[in-house]
Amino acid sequence: MRQRFRIGIMGTAKGPHIQALAKALQNTGAEVILVPPQRLTSFIPEPATIITGSDGYRENLRELDALLVRSLPGGSLEQVIYRVDVLHRLEKLGLKVINRAVVLEKTVDKFYTSALLGDAGLPVPRTVVTESFEQAMEGVKKMGRVVVKPLFGSLGTGMVLVEDQEVAYRVFRALELGRYVYYLQEFLPHNNEDYRLFVVGGEVISTMRRRGETWKTNIACGAVAEYVEPDPVLSRLALKTAELLGADYLGVDILISNGQPYIIEANGIPGWTGLQSVTPVKIADVLADYTVRQLQSGINKD
Incomplete structure (x- = not known):
């Protein structure tokens, strides 16, 4: 009999990525629990962290099978550190967290990301x-x-x-x-374009080229997305980046300047609205299926 997994998504219900991911997980048969990061309450020495609601709702996160992190909103330094610490603690208590707290720490800070990639010999801008x-x-x-x-x-x-x-x-x-x-x-001349490669489980599942009217190539800044087949050289760089950072899934941005690729960003909580608008791959479905497979493989090992 197929087990019905209970999978949490950390974020707010109104987020489009969370809605798409929740639907994809439910289509696998999973029960989805929304985990607002501002409603975390932890207990010590009891190994428990719960989320609460104004109606008396309580959910012990240790009873989840996995937790997908889709949002770590800004706040005070104490708030941000506490939320990441909760993820560390949940992992140590045995919960499968995607992406792990250490990955988020490596990718939320541009200096830390660039230093890790550059020190490993991967191409980054000066x-x-x-x-x-x-x-x-x-x-x-x-x-x-x-x-x-x-x-x-x-x-x-x-x-x-x-x-x-x-x-x-x-x-x-x-x-x-x-x-x-x-x-x-x-600044590296790049013809106002770059590439976003989306990695899930050690595989580049889709790629887009972003073309801007200025040097900024972010979709939010007006750039236009175009689907392209994953380039082998860029794919290898993206996969090396995900492996180095230990990411289950990752958005890797690469630009080409004078024929040389440079990794300019690695996002541990990547959005995919722009990419989804041009790719035939159902990104939320791929991520949901990957999560369920990870849980099933853990059961099989046991």
């Missing part, structure tokens, strides 16, 4: 990260045109192209007032 205004200015002097990015963020929000010392001075002084870290990457 990057300078510093809290020093003087070192940031020196980085512009050495690299010329640079893209200034927030350490945390997505969808292209907050990225600025700096092309001369005067603009750099004004931008960096403004960032200094907010106590931000300077994250600078050398």
Whole structure:
């Protein structure tokens, strides 16, 4: 008799990815439990973390078979760290978490991601990260045109192209007032296009090319998605990235400059609205099937 798995999705009900994933999981026969990250309550020494509702609803997360993380919303430093700590604890208590907390820690922080990839010999843009205004200015002097990015963020929000010392001075002084870290990457000419490769379970399941009217190629910034067959070279880079980070699934962004591919981002909670609009692959179904297979393989091993 086929076991009916109880699978949690961490996020809010209104999220389109969560709705698609919930439907896909239900189609496999799984029971889906929504896990709002703001409603986590943990107990010590009892090995328990629950979610609660205003109507008295309680759900012990240890009773789930798996938890798919689709949202870790911003908040205070304490709130963000606590939510990630809960994921670490649940894993240690035996819950299958996708993606694992360590993967999210590696991918939510652009510096950490770039350092891990670069130190492993994977191609990334030249990057300078510093809290020093003087070192940031020196980085512009050495690299010329640079893209200034927030350490945390997505969808292209907050990225600025700096092309001369005067603009750099004004931008960096403004960032200094907010106590931000300077994250600078050398601007690489890329014909206003790049590639998003979606990896699930060690396989590139689909790829799109994104074409922008400016250097920003994010769909949220107006770029247009186009389905392309996965390129073998780019696929190998994406799979190496997922393997290095230990990700069950991952969105990997790669641009090509002067014939050389560069990994510019790896997202541990990747969206797929743009990709889904151009690919025949049902991404939510693939992710749901992968999750169920992981649980079934665990039963078979036992």
